Amino acid sequence: MHLLALLIAVAPTPAPAAAQPAGPTPADAKAFVVKVNEDLLKLWTRQSTAEWIKSTYITDDTERNAAAVDEDVMQYLGNAVKEAAKFRTLKGLDPDVERSLNLLRFTQVLPAPSDPLKREALATIKARLEGAYGKGKWCGRDDDAKKDDKKACKDLQALSAVLAKGGKYDEQLEAWEGWHTISRDMRKDYARLVELSNEGAKELGFQNVGELWRAGYDMSAPDFERETDRLWNQVKPLYDDLHCYVRAQLSKKYGAEKVPLSGPIPAHLLGNMWAQEWGNIYPLVEPYKGQTSLDVTAALRRQKFDEVKLVRLGESFFTSLGMDPLPQSFWERSQFKKPQDRDVVCHASAWDVTYSNDLRIKMCIKIDEEDLVTVHHELGHDYYYMNYFKLPVLFQNGANDGFHEAIGDALTLSITPST
Ligand SMILES: [Zn+2]
The missing domain is CATH 1.10.287 (Helix Hairpins)
Structure with a gap:
């Protein structure tokens, strides 16, 4: 309670009629x-x-x-x-x-309960989980024999490279399962993180943090669910066909006992740790063999692209649309390459660290088509920040959580390096 309210509450005489409106x-x-x-x-x-x-x-x-x-x-x-x-x-x-x-x-994204101890716990757990994910390494099934042998340990980048290559069922299965062992130690923290942020969301008037996330799209959470289903059902026939085709090709490659012709496709066969980008396995499932195709990764390597050159190519896409070049500080402050001497979060992200056109990307770039696309996607975020940093800080983000991602992915449909 404010001091003023307290004084009014104990005032011995009735307060005079307020000249100002109360609220x-x-x-x-x-x-x-x-x-x-x-x-x-x-x-x-x-x-x-x-x-x-x-x-x-x-x-x-x-x-x-x-x-x-x-x-x-x-x-x-x-x-x-x-x-x-x-x-x-x-x-x-x-x-x-x-x-x-x-x-x-x-x-x-994760609202804290107002209890200071719970708030502290949420902040600590969040940082610890992010750290565990960034540092995560898989050292093989036989941990005891290899735990002192650092070379035997693979991080997310190295394990992803095994999946991206494709063609070796058992190695890919081990890489996928190996990476997913990282999450075992995170389980307890993660469950507590959900509990605490659900509590925080309830204080803000939502049933849980999921409802808070679904409510941020200028429509109610139930309307957002309906809209998502409507859009998904538009895409589903194409997805079903694509899934069926890819499954049949992979079944030919690995055998029907490993990839049955019905049901889901094993996640470790799609070329990406989250099975969300399938571009890496294109050579395995290519529909019209022998026809000229764009082998973007080969073109990038032939033209001796390095990390900076790849990002310069991304920048040139935006300047070709009439936008400004990235600020000099971008080139000085970004992380393009995975450092050899310390743990970092390799998961690609785009930043305006001081909300003042202090643009950066943080990646562990590989020279391939997947990362060419990712660089353009991340620069899509940065170019948005470049055009919005003069606004009040609450207006510096996209209209909603999906907005930036959609822009970034739409523009990557228009990029290829010259061959
Ligand atoms: Zn993004």
Whole structure:
């Protein structure tokens, strides 16, 4: 309770009739949003700086540092979202104020409970899980024999390379299963992470964190589910045909006992750890053999592409559309290559670390078609940031979580290197 409210509550004489309206006004709401944007710019800059350092140098210290900043951000946002609720039903709000108040509810992917101990636990667990994922290595089935032999251990990048190559069923199965052993130690932390963020989401008025995620698309969560089903059903006939065809080709290659002609395709045969991109196995399933095809990976290697040249090619796609070149700091601050001397998060991502055109990508680039596509996708995020960094920080992200991803993937349909 505010001190002022306390004084009024114990005032011996009835308060005189207020000349001002009792509740908050649209002007109060506007001032609140301005202040939140100022505060969040500072807090988020601290947060993404700590995140950047942690993701490019995973140690106990960088994890603890990032978790501490995370806690501050969670605390601030927890309070701000509750305060914003006072303004959201006001009539006569400026459209941008109304939009900001609404966006504020969805800025936390994992909202923390207001209990400080639980908030601290959530921040710590989150950093620890990210660290475990980035550091994860598979050292073979016979751990005891090999645990001192570092060379026998493979990280996500090395295991992904085994899957990408294709053609060796048992090796791929071992790589896939090996990588998935990393998650066993994460199980307990992950379950607690879900519990805590569900609790945080409930405090914000959602049933759980899943509902919060589904509610951030300018429609209700149930409407979003219906819309997703509608879109999926449009694509499904094509997906079913493609799945059936790829399964039949893989069955020819590996035998029907390993790839039965009905049912799911084993995930380790699709060339990607998450079975989400199938481009790597194109040579195995190519429909019209002997016809000229674009072997993008071979062209990149023939033309002696390195990491920087690959990113330059990506940049040239955007400048060819009339956009500005990337800032010089991008080239100085990005991580293109996996460092040899420390653990990093290789999962590709795009950043504006200080929300001021401080663009970067963080990748462990391989010279192949998959990463050519990924570079363009990540630069799609960065070019969005480049065009939005002058806006209030709440408006610097895409209209919703899917927006950037869709833009990034749509533009990659238009790229090929010259041959
Ligand atoms: Zn993306």
